[in-house]
Amino acid sequence: MEWYEIKNIETVDSPALxxxxxxxxxxxxxxxxxxxSVAALRPHVKTNKMSEACQLLLDAGITKFKCAxxxxxxxxxxxxxxxxxxxxxxxxxxxLRLLRLVQMFPxxxxxxxIDNMDIAxxxxxxxxxxxxxxxxxxxxxxxxxxxGIKPENAFELYQSCSELKSIQIVGLHAYDGHIRDxxxxxxxxKSDEGFEKVETLKxxxxxxxxxxxxxxVGGSPSFPTHTHRKGVExxxxxxxxxxxxxxxxxxxxxxxxxxxxxxxINSIIDEKTFCCDLGHKAVAAENPLPRxxxxxxxNAVPKAQSEEHLSVSVDDTSIxxxxxxxxxxxxxxxxxxxxxxxxxxxxxxxxxxxxxVIARDRxxxx
Numbered sequence: 001m002e003w004y005e006i007k008n009i010e011t012v013d014s015p016a017l018x019x020x021x022x023x024x025x026x027x028x029x030x031x032x033x034x035x036x037s038v039a040a041l042r043p044h045v046k047t048n049k050m051s052e053a054c055q056l057l058l059d060a061g062i063t064k065f066k067c068a069x070x071x072x073x074x075x076x077x078x079x080x081x082x083x084x085x086x087x088x089x090x091x092x093x094x095x096l097r098l099l100r101l102v103q104m105f106p107x108x109x110x111x112x113x114i115d116n117m118d119i120a121x122x123x124x125x126x127x128x129x130x131x132x133x134x135x136x137x138x139x140x141x142x143x144x145x146x147x148g149i150k151p152e153n154a155f156e157l158y159q160s161c162s163e164l165k166s167i168q169i170v171g172l173h174a175y176d177g178h179i180r181d182x183x184x185x186x187x188x189x190k191s192d193e194g195f196e197k198v199e200t201l202k203x204x205x206x207x208x209x210x211x212x213x214x215x216x217v218g219g220s221p222s223f224p225t226h227t228h229r230k231g232v233e234x235x236x237x238x239x240x241x242x243x244x245x246x247x248x249x250x251x252x253x254x255x256x257x258x259x260x261x262x263x264x265i266n267s268i269i270d271e272k273t274f275c276c277d278l279g280h281k282a283v284a285a286e287n288p289l290p291r292x293x294x295x296x297x298x299n300a301v302p303k304a305q306s307e308e309h310l311s312v313s314v315d316d317t318s319i320x321x322x323x324x325x326x327x328x329x330x331x332x333x334x335x336x337x338x339x340x341x342x343x344x345x346x347x348x349x350x351x352x353x354x355x356x357v358i359a360r361d362r363x364x365x366x
Contacts, residue, residue: 004260004295004327007349014264014325015282017340019355021347023258024053024240028060030254031239035227038062042085042216044237045072047334049359050343051079053240066216066235070097072359074366077105085216086112087173087235089119089139089147095126100366102132111135113173115149120161128166136161137173137216140201142194144178151197155204162209169205171214174198175235179222184252191218191225221250243333244293259337261292261328262344263310268317276326279308283328284335292328300326 004020006012035041042064045054054065054076064083067073076084090098090112102110114120114136127134138157141148149157154172161169176194181187195217202213216233218226223234238246241259263278283291290302297314304311314320330336337343342354358364 001349005349006346006351008351009325012344012351014262015278016262017343018260018262019343019345020258023256024056027239027255027258028057035234040233042066042233042235044235047237048240049337049357050355051075051358052355055079070094071361071364073101074364075359077101077108080107083109089113095123097366099126099130113137113139115139117160124164124166133166135170136167137171138169140172140174140198142174142176142197144175151201154201158205172198172202173216176222177219180249182249188225191222220246238334241333244329245331257329259333261330263326265320265322265324271317273311273313274317274320275309275311278310279306281307282339283330284332287331292330294326294328296327
């Protein structure tokens with residue numbers, strides 16, 4: 001059997017998310033090997049959103065995590081993750097929700113991002129009212145142009161924040177997800193260019209008051225360009241499951257597919273086309289077609305998609321029948337996982353249990 005095939009597939013309804021834990025563990029091992037030590041790692045959990053997957057990271061010795069939502073932060077609290085960075089500025093009610101997590105999970109050290117004084121004041125006021133203090137990282141825009149303050153403008157923000165008693169700036173966060181060049185040397189060049197600004201700011205802050213700054217950088221495509229830097233944490237996320245997109249964008253990285261989609265053919269349209277039950281609601285739809293590639297039908301080409309259907313072109317539909325199972329690799333696994341309430345866990349070619357995708361919702365309890 002191929003590594004992905006399931007003997008008791010008749011017990012699994014489609015479409016389904018499949019997770020292969022042995023491959024997940026191997027991807028974690030490869031990550032640690034590339035990083036040089038677990039101390040340099042702060043993996044992002046936005047890809048997996050599952051307590052059990054995060055537990056595998058803990059079991060491997062990883063103690064620092066990054067997340068994007070309050071629900072992901074709560075999930076990490078429930079497994080007593082020691083150190084959690086909410087890599088999102090807690091605007092509006094999120095500050096109060098984060099405070100509640102700090103109160104609920106004293107075994108977990110929480111921190112968050114800021115890039116302006118208005119939110120710094122908001123967080124400080126929220127935590128001061130509860131007699132609590134929160135660690136913060138300044139979010140830096142080094143070219144992603146999505147969030148953050150430009151490094152050359154951030155020193156003044158640090159100085160202003162240092163006057164507030166219930167917050168403390170402990171580090172700098174510089175996500176460089178825009179660096180996705182296939183050529184590793186070009187990735188390194190752009191990485192060095194962006195990091196130089198971060199390092200300049202770090203040196204200015206440390207000269208100002210002697211407080212040593214932590215630095216968090218690097219997603220799945222860019223983190224290998226930072227592994228030679230001392231005292232820096234890397235925060236890849238997609239590595240844990242991998243996907244078609246990164247497998248082909250950054251072929252130098254050794255990770256293997258550890259999460260697939262299972263779908264069934266539900267109609268034979270004509271001699272060149274069939275339809276399966278892998279619509280927009282079953283695979284991330286932000287990319288153009290094809291959004292999935294089938295391991296056991298490599299020449300099948302998705303042509304049209306709607307909410308519950310995917311039309312696929314093949315050379316000859318006579319070799320297929322209604323009910324046939326296809327195993328597919330999504331182009332983008334992260335938002336695909338969030339479409340499923342649970343993942344089917346495949347061990348020794350059988351689905352043995354399910355893991356709840358608990359942080360797919362915006363709220364768990366807080």
